[in-house]
Amino acid sequence: MTATLSAESLSLGYGANSIVTDLDLALKPGSITAIIGANACGKSTLLRGLARLISPATGRVLLDGTDISSLRTKEVAKTLGLLPQSPLSPEGITVAELVAQGRHPHRRAFSRWTANDDAIVAESLAATGVLNLAERVVDELSGGQRQRVWIALALAQQTDVLLLDEPTTFLDVCHQIEVLDLLTELNAHRGTTIVMVLHDLNLAARYADDLLAVRGGEVHAFGPAEEVLSVQNVKEVFGLNATVITDPTSGRPMVLPLGRHGVRTEILTG
Amino acid sequence: MSALERPKTTAAAIERVATVRRRATFRARVVNGVLIGALLLAFSFSLAFGERIYSAAEVGRFLAGQPVPGAAFTIGELRLPRALLAILAGAAFALAGVTFQTLLRNPLASPDIIGITNGASVAALFMIIVVGASGLAVSAAAVAAGIGIAFAIYLLAARAGVVGTRLILIGIGVAAMANSATLYLLSSASRWDLQGAMRWLSGSLNLASWEDVAVLAIVSAVLFPAVLALGQGLALLRLGDDQAAGLGVNVERSRRLLVLTTVALAAFATAATGPITFVAFMSGPIAARLIGPRQQVLLPAGLIGALLVLSADLIGQFAFSNRYPVGVVTGVLGAPFLIYLMIRSQRVRGSI
Numbered sequence: 001m002t003a004t005l006s007a008e009s010l011s012l013g014y015g016a017n018s019i020v021t022d023l024d025l026a027l028k029p030g031s032i033t034a035i036i037g038a039n040a041c042g043k044s045t046l047l048r049g050l051a052r053l054i055s056p057a058t059g060r061v062l063l064d065g066t067d068i069s070s071l072r073t074k075e076v077a078k079t080l081g082l083l084p085q086s087p088l089s090p091e092g093i094t095v096a097e098l099v100a101q102g103r104h105p106h107r108r109a110f111s112r113w114t115a116n117d118d119a120i121v122a123e124s125l126a127a128t129g130v131l132n133l134a135e136r137v138v139d140e141l142s143g144g145q146r147q148r149v150w151i152a153l154a155l156a157q158q159t160d161v162l163l164l165d166e167p168t169t170f171l172d173v174c175h176q177i178e179v180l181d182l183l184t185e186l187n188a189h190r191g192t193t194i195v196m197v198l199h200d201l202n203l204a205a206r207y208a209d210d211l212l213a214v215r216g217g218e219v220h221a222f223g224p225a226e227e228v229l230s231v232q233n234v235k236e237v238f239g240l241n242a243t244v245i246t247d248p249t250s251g252r253p254m255v256l257p258l259g260r261h262g263v264r265t266e267i268l269t270g
Numbered sequence: 271m272s273a274l275e276r277p278k279t280t281a282a283a284i285e286r287v288a289t290v291r292r293r294a295t296f297r298a299r300v301v302n303g304v305l306i307g308a309l310l311l312a313f314s315f316s317l318a319f320g321e322r323i324y325s326a327a328e329v330g331r332f333l334a335g336q337p338v339p340g341a342a343f344t345i346g347e348l349r350l351p352r353a354l355l356a357i358l359a360g361a362a363f364a365l366a367g368v369t370f371q372t373l374l375r376n377p378l379a380s381p382d383i384i385g386i387t388n389g390a391s392v393a394a395l396f397m398i399i400v401v402g403a404s405g406l407a408v409s410a411a412a413v414a415a416g417i418g419i420a421f422a423i424y425l426l427a428a429r430a431g432v433v434g435t436r437l438i439l440i441g442i443g444v445a446a447m448a449n450s451a452t453l454y455l456l457s458s459a460s461r462w463d464l465q466g467a468m469r470w471l472s473g474s475l476n477l478a479s480w481e482d483v484a485v486l487a488i489v490s491a492v493l494f495p496a497v498l499a500l501g502q503g504l505a506l507l508r509l510g511d512d513q514a515a516g517l518g519v520n521v522e523r524s525r526r527l528l529v530l531t532t533v534a535l536a537a538f539a540t541a542a543t544g545p546i547t548f549v550a551f552m553s554g555p556i557a558a559r560l561i562g563p564r565q566q567v568l569l570p571a572g573l574i575g576a577l578l579v580l581s582a583d584l585i586g587q588f589a590f591s592n593r594y595p596v597g598v599v600t601g602v603l604g605a606p607f608l609i610y611l612m613i614r615s616q617r618v619r620g621s622i
Contacts, residue, residue, distance in 0.1 A: 053515050077518030084512035088375075093563035096290040101506065105518040109502060113291065115284070122283040134286050157517065 002029040002191045003079045003160040005050060009059035012042075012049040012217075018057065019045040020217040027210075029160075032187050032194045034208035036201060036228075038238050042217040043197050044085070044165055050195065051082045051163045063161075077105035081159035083150055085166050089138040095149050096134040099124055102156030124155035128182060144175030151182060162186070164196035168203070176200070180207045205229055205252045213237045229253040243267075298565040305573035309357070312580045316353040317345050319588065352478040356583050356596070357576040358486045359475075359539040360549055363387070364575020365497050366536035367550025368557065368567055369528050372504055376438060377611045380551035381416075381536045384441020387545035388448035389419035390537040395452055395470045399459045409485055409541040416537030419444060420529060472597030473546030475583050482542040489538045494572070496531050500524060501568045547597045548604025549575050555611060578603075 005027045012020040019042045027033055037043045048054045050061055052068050061068045068076060081102075089098060102124065103117045125131040128148040133141065138149060147167065154162055167183070168176040184207055186192050198204040204211055205225035213221040213228050215237045221228045234242045240257055247254035258268065317332075318324045322344055324332070332338045332345050367380040381387050393415030397403040403411075423444055427437035449471070456467045468474050503524035506514040515521045536550060557571035582599035 048512075051512075051516060053512055073515070073520050074518035077516065080516075082512065082516030084510060084516065086510070087513040088508065088510040090508040090563045094290055094294075096287050097294060097563065100287075100291065101509065101517065104502070104506060109499070115288075118288045118291065119279060119284050122287040123279040125287065126279050126283055131283055131286070135290055 002193055003064050004029050004062075005080070005161050005193065005195070006062045007050065007059065008062065010046075010049060010061060011057040011059055012045050012054050013057050014054075018217065020049060022059070023217070023219055025212070025219060025222070027161075027193060027195060029193050030187070030191045031209040032184065032196075032207060033210045033212055034196055034198045034204035035212045035214060036198060036204055036237070037214035037220075041214045041237075043214045045217075046214060047163055047165050047195065047197050051080065052076060053082075074105050077157065077159070079160050081154045081157045081162045083154050083162070083164040083167055085169065087150055089146070091139060093138050094134070095130055095136050095138055095141075095152075096121060096125065098138050098149060099152045099156050102153040102158075105157060120158065121156050124152040127155055127186075128152040143170050144172070144178065147171060147175065147179055148182070151179065155186070159192070161193040161195070164194070166197050166199065168198065168200070176203065183207070201229065201234075201255045202247065205254065206247065206250045225253050229255055294562050294565060298561050298570075301560045301570055302573065305570055305577060309573055309577050309580070312577060312584065313353055313357065316356075316580060316584055317349050319584070320344065320349060347480075351480050351483045352475050352583070353580060354483045355478040355486065355542060356475055356580040358483070358490050359543045359546060360553075360575035360577070360579030361494070361572040362486070362490060362535040362539035362575075363546060363550040363579075364553030364557075364571045365494070365568060366532035367552075367575070368554030368571040369497065369504060369532040370550075371554045372508060372567070373525060373528060374437065375508075376435070377551070377555055378438045379441070380554075381420075381533065382545055382548060382550040383445065384423060384438055385444030385446075385448050386416050386419050386423075386441075386533060387536050387540045387550065388445045388452070390416040390540040391470050391545045392448050392451045392455070394541045395455045399455050405481065406485065409538050412541035413534050413537040416533045416540070417530065419448075420533050468595045468597065469544040471544070472595065472601055473540075473544040473549075474595030474597060475543055475579075476595060478543070486538055486542050489535070493531050493535050497528070497535070498566075498568055500528050500531070501566050504528060504568070505566060544597065546579060547601035548607070549578055549600055552600075552604050552607050553578060555607075 007023055007025040010020060010023045010025070011018055023046070035043045035047060045054065049056060052061065052073065055069060063071065063076060063079060100117070100121050103120065107117070122131065125134055128151050130145060130148050130152055133145060133149070138146060141149065151167070164183070167179055171179065180203060183194050183196070187194050208225065210223055211221070211225050211228040212219060213233060220237050221233050229244055231242060231244055234240055234244070234255055242258055243256045244253050245256060246252070314326065314329060317329045318326065322340065324338070324341060324345065328338045328341065329345070332341045363382070367382065370379050370381055371377050390412035393411040394408045397408045397411040423437060423441050426440050452470050456470065466477065469477060503514070503519045506517055506519050507521065507524065511521050553571045553575040554567060557567050557574050561567060561570045578600060579596055582603065583596040586594040586596050586599040
């Protein structure tokens with residue numbers, strides 16, 4: 001039941017300004033992919049392109065082998081979910097009501113709300129640990145709680161693929177881990193394909209099956225963290241000197257940046 | 271045990287979600303029901319009350335088509351078209367207002383603040399005074415001007431890539447220019463009495479005719495359902511453009527259709543009654559407060575617009591020793607509301 005998402009010679013941009021150029025990509029169904037890259041490298045643009053929010057200048061995005069722009073957007077929304085970087089919560093809306101919006105792609109216009117819809121909303125709230133907040137107003141929640149509510153909305157949408165634009169930004173480390181654990185469980189139990197833009201390389205290495213390193217609007221490297229997070233790649237993608245060690249807790253690579261300061265002198269000179 | 275492996279969602283959890291939803295739906299039904307009741311009451315009252323007062327039974331008999339002495343003219347020719355026009359125009363302004371406020375995520379972005387109804391008013395006045403046209407030609411010019419101004423404001427504001435506050439400021443400038451043009455046209459045409467002039471400045475129902483009602487009724491029969499059908503998309507756009515698109519809303523198409531249909535509604539209403547002050551601006555925020563956040567705000571907003579215009583017209587006619595056009599009364603109500611919303615929008619980020 002897991003859908004495939006891929007891009008063929010995809011170019012994306014705003015106006016004459018090309019941001020992603022001639023990009024080919026096949027995401028592995030049922031895997032977690034983290035898109036990494038320096039600021040303004042085109043990673044968010046790529047995610048928006050994959051989510052059909054920007055129409056390609058050239059090339060195409062394929063969902064289960066069909067050009068996504070030829071599909072009805074409401075049909076796409078049954079397979080492909082999206083958590084944007086800063087969604088807005090209407091003033092005064094309660095958690096349960098907000099999460100219920102996730103059912104929209106599955107409902108016909110003016111159709112009645114069913115018991116099944118209620119059950120799916122309840123399940124999504126329980127899975128993200130916000131069932132006890134169901135009656136609370138979203139504006140009054142903490143950042144971490146709010147992010148879990150938005151993920152619950154995406155769960156209620158019941159899509160095979162979920163795209164997330166920096167889902168951990170503005171969260172403290174504890175909530176970052178909580179969100180990434182949640183996404184990992186979603187992937188493990190439902191087989192949901194997850195694609196997210198992440199800033200933290202070490203968390204990306206820990207949680208993602210594959211890393212997609214973007215540089216200047218092109219795929220610089222794509223594969224398991226062990227391949228992508230090499231000293232040379234980090235230098236090329238981020239312009240950063242670094243040491244890469246093995247994270248003793250996860251066994252995955254771990255990037256230790258080498259700045260001009262804050263590092264023992266013998267390491268910098270040696 | 272991970273979160274997703276928890277035992278099957280319990281019946282209690284489902285009931286909890288269902289309760290939140292039922293409470294919201296119930297509230298929406300009560301609000302809409304009360305508004306419809308109030309509107310019917312105000313409508314009956316406006317038919318019965320005036321120089322000559324008819325009993326409820328007489329009004330009922332007249333509406334049922336039975337002869338009531340004198341009612342054929344007082345009710346049939348004066349009060350009934352006036353009341354119907356008030357309801358149709360009020361609902362049209364309100365739908366346009368709440369749509370713009372939601373799309374632009376700012377309560378100040380209503381068509382009567384950003385110059386769209388004022389522009390439609392100038393075009394209608396120009397057609398009447400300079401061209402000497404009447405009827406549909408006037409409405410058509412008003413609609414063309416309304417859409418033209420909406421488009422122009424958008425282009426002026428979007429050049430910087432940022433719409434929002436900039437668009438509203440430009441719109442306020444456009445409204446001021448349109449008002450000067452209205453004054454210029456009125457003062458250059460000597461045949462206008464105060465009543466007629468007031469209509470094009472702040473809106474009035476004093477010249478309501480069956481012809482006005484017929485045009486607006488036909489337009490409303492097409493556009494009211496069209497706007498309500500687009501309401502689901504409008505509700506989801508409140509989650510932000512990206513989230514709405516992710517949930518399967520065709521954002522650009524919805525936005526374009528909503529703007530076209532509601533500008534047309536507001537412009538047709540303006541051609542019939544003039545730009546009735548602040549109705550578009552007030553109705554949506556009032557409806558949103560009453561009905562709660564998730565529910566469809568269009569229907570209650572339309573009802574509130576109709577109720578506002580109808581009751582403000584009754585107040586203007588009968589509450590004081592002088593008779594005031596409806597726009598003066600809504601203007602008096604709207605100004606403090608504007609100040610309240612401006613203060614509030616400093617604190618809260620939200621559409622309406």
